[in-house]
Amino acid sequence: MALYERFVGGEKIARAFTIDGSDEDRQLRALAVDGIDGWKRVKNPEGSEPPVSDPSAPFDPAKHTGDEVLAYLEKADAEEAERVLAAEEAGKKRKGVLAARETLASLQEE
Structure with a gap:
């Protein structure tokens, strides 16, 4: 890049x-x-390209915007969505992201 x-x-x-x-x-x-x-x-300060994130690392909501987290949650399975939401609750606590928990719960009930 x-x-x-x-x-x-x-x-x-x-x-x-x-x-x-x-x-x-x-x-x-x-x-x-x-x-x-x-x-x-x-050029970046080190004079090299920025590091590429490890694709095998678990999704960390703290490293993403609220919109990116919500987009990820739309595609994640229930277990992964719950893990990401728990990480969000322990970290940034963004209301828009945490509100997704209620939406996901209502979708699972259907």
């Missing part, structure tokens, strides 16, 4: 994340290399 930022008059006015090698990445890389329209490629 690459991050590009656009500056005009010293002020950042745009930001774009791309997948390395994609058409968008190649276009923005060309603009950044030539300094066209104020685009620059930004």
